[in-house]
Amino acid sequence: MFGKRSAAEKLPKGGKSADTALISDAEKGAAPQSVKPGAAEPNAGAFAGSPAASAGSSEEFILDRRSDEYYEIKTTVFNALIDTIDLAQLAQLDAASAREEIRDIVNEIFSIKNVVMSIAEQESLLQDICNDVLGYGPLEPLLSRDDISDIMVNGADRVFIEVNGKIQITPVRFRDNAQLMNICQRIVSQIGRRVDESSPICDARLPDGSRVNVIAPPLSLDGPTLTIRKFKKDKLKMKDMVNFGTITPEGATVLGIIGAVRCNVLISGGTGSGKTTLLNCLTSFIAEDERVVTCEDAAELQLQQPHVVRLETRPPNLEGQGEITMRDLVKNCLRMRPERIVVGEVRGPEAFDLLQAMNTGHDGSMGTLHANSPREALSRLESMITMGGYALPSKTIREMICGSIDIVVQTTRLRDGSRRIVNISEVLGMEGEVIITQDLFVFDIEGDDENGKVKGRHRSTGIARPAFWDRARYYNRERELAQALEAAEG
Numbered sequence: 001m002f003g004k005r006s007a008a009e010k011l012p013k014g015g016k017s018a019d020t021a022l023i024s025d026a027e028k029g030a031a032p033q034s035v036k037p038g039a040a041e042p043n044a045g046a047f048a049g050s051p052a053a054s055a056g057s058s059e060e061f062i063l064d065r066r067s068d069e070y071y072e073i074k075t076t077v078f079n080a081l082i083d084t085i086d087l088a089q090l091a092q093l094d095a096a097s098a099r100e101e102i103r104d105i106v107n108e109i110f111s112i113k114n115v116v117m118s119i120a121e122q123e124s125l126l127q128d129i130c131n132d133v134l135g136y137g138p139l140e141p142l143l144s145r146d147d148i149s150d151i152m153v154n155g156a157d158r159v160f161i162e163v164n165g166k167i168q169i170t171p172v173r174f175r176d177n178a179q180l181m182n183i184c185q186r187i188v189s190q191i192g193r194r195v196d197e198s199s200p201i202c203d204a205r206l207p208d209g210s211r212v213n214v215i216a217p218p219l220s221l222d223g224p225t226l227t228i229r230k231f232k233k234d235k236l237k238m239k240d241m242v243n244f245g246t247i248t249p250e251g252a253t254v255l256g257i258i259g260a261v262r263c264n265v266l267i268s269g270g271t272g273s274g275k276t277t278l279l280n281c282l283t284s285f286i287a288e289d290e291r292v293v294t295c296e297d298a299a300e301l302q303l304q305q306p307h308v309v310r311l312e313t314r315p316p317n318l319e320g321q322g323e324i325t326m327r328d329l330v331k332n333c334l335r336m337r338p339e340r341i342v343v344g345e346v347r348g349p350e351a352f353d354l355l356q357a358m359n360t361g362h363d364g365s366m367g368t369l370h371a372n373s374p375r376e377a378l379s380r381l382e383s384m385i386t387m388g389g390y391a392l393p394s395k396t397i398r399e400m401i402c403g404s405i406d407i408v409v410q411t412t413r414l415r416d417g418s419r420r421i422v423n424i425s426e427v428l429g430m431e432g433e434v435i436i437t438q439d440l441f442v443f444d445i446e447g448d449d450e451n452g453k454v455k456g457r458h459r460s461t462g463i464a465r466p467a468f469w470d471r472a473r474y475y476n477r478e479r480e481l482a483q484a485l486e487a488a489e490g
């Protein structure tokens, strides 16, 4: 049999497993409207809680319609199933075999529990359970919509989405927190993890690449909280950015040149401001014959070049072992003869290794970092290095930053939800202890229009010869650069 334990030996102990305990806690905690108070307790208790609910006991479930009873039976069968089946193994199967496995186990549970149902009813229950186990239940319609960038579930009856940069509530509801928890379980089991009271926080990924975070009770107070950053299959291109007003055509030309002539670039911005999307765009200017190694926490970048090695970090396993950090990856990268290194998000001591790489012949490396201005980005870089335990004088660290980073691009999500590139800045050098930067492009906000959209305009700051001019000339792009900068002056 496929289950990790046989249904018969597991069922009597169902109520004592952490799994069921958590689910019934969650049930008690919220969404009382979904369960008929009188009927729920005896059934749930008889099955999940009381020692009397052993295999072969004589309780009978009688089902006449899709009523509260139906859902109670479903919950009961579902909990028994979750307890019995090895979800991680189930995830390895294709949908049809997984369905067969579930069918076998559910039938076994039916007979152990003497569930009385017609064949048609059993079929529909099985169908429902399969959707819950193999799909993502009420999340499915949201997951299939391409216009949604984030899905935020705050307990069973509050589901928010982000569309076009704006957060809005949806009518989507889960039956109760137990169902939500089961779906969370289902999501994380695909990467061989569990969420329960003893490990209530988990990061995971959907098969389509979407990033998922789950935090469950008792840490989240109003039920399991699920956050999904949806993976966009068709990543925005530079021309989309121009169409959306994220950058002007001239600004896009300058960024293209920056990408092509192998400047070292840091993309700075807040969460969801479009850093990764912009990084992805910039990588499209990398030449086909360059060897690129990407390091990410969860692979999001989609490089089109033929010679790309993609690396991904690994969280520790349940025993706290086996973690591979971003720093491990970036260090290893250096032994892989990369021509460029692309780091999805710099957030810790790997900053040091990345800067070293940039300094030692891996020009054209790129990364994103969380900061609200180019200046802050540089000082965050400095503090990441300091906190990484390098006992270097701050002047030395700053010199290293100056020697490595050529360009900082700042992205912002404005209050109307639109994403803009608000600075393209160059790192020039040091004056005394201070890093000197200069803006090439800025976005000036001019107020709101009648629809509440932020009005503003991109302009170049009038610098005709940026510091990377020589690079541009080396790659024969200086004329194009001069034209774009001049055209954007205003």
Ligand SMILES: Nc1ncnc2c1ncn2[C@@H]1O[C@H](COP(=O)(O)OP(=O)(O)O)[C@@H](O)[C@H]1O
Binding pocket: 148, 149, 150, 232, 236, 241, 244, 246, 269, 270, 271, 272, 273, 274, 275, 276, 277, 278, 418, 419, 420
């Ligand atoms: N310039 C843009 N215009 C409109 N939407 C954008 C833009 N850049 C990014 N997005 C969308 O915003 C969301 C977050 O983008 P992402 O690049 O992942 O942000 P970050 O890496 O800063 O957290 C994605 O859904 C993405 O498609």
Ligand SMILES: [Mg+2]
Binding pocket: 275, 276, 277, 345, 368
């Ligand atoms: Mg990102």
